[in-house]
Amino acid sequence: MKTVIVLEYKYTRDEKGALVRGIGEKGTALFHQWGIDVIEYPETAAIFTVAIVEWPDGHIETVKPDMIKFVLDPAPSGERKI
Numbered sequence: 001m002k003t004v005i006v007l008e009y010k011y012t013r014d015e016k017g018a019l020v021r022g023i024g025e026k027g028t029a030l031f032h033q034w035g036i037d038v039i040e041y042p043e044t045a046a047i048f049t050v051a052i053v054e055w056p057d058g059h060i061e062t063v064k065p066d067m068i069k070f071v072l073d074p075a076p077s078g079e080r081k082i
Contacts, residue, residue, distance in 0.1 A: 001030040003071040004053060006063055029053040029061075031070070037062055 008026040011019055032052040039046045050062035 001032060001054075003073055004029055004031045004051070005069045005071060006053060006061075007067045007069065023067075027055065028071070029055050031068065032060075034065075035062060 006026045006029050007023050010022050010024040012022065014020050030053060032054060035050050035052045036047055037050045039048075049065055051065055051068050052060060053063055053068065054060055
């Protein structure tokens with residue numbers, strides 16, 4: 001399994017009090033595999049790709065692909081592997 005950094009939307013207020021959305025790190029997890037998620041509507045359905053990740057406490061979560069970053073694990077010799 002690969003190590004990933006899971007991102008999440010962070011909301012703050014600017015100097016005028018308007019809500020501003022940014023992206024920050026939620027934490028580090030293990031990537032298991034790609035999967036699909038489905039949202040059903042009365043007349044149709046939306047199917048989209050998700051990343052299945054495992055958090056350090058063992059719980060599983062599905063995450064949008066654009067909200068994960070893969071981390072290169074160090075090689076045993078201290079060099080980075082791809």
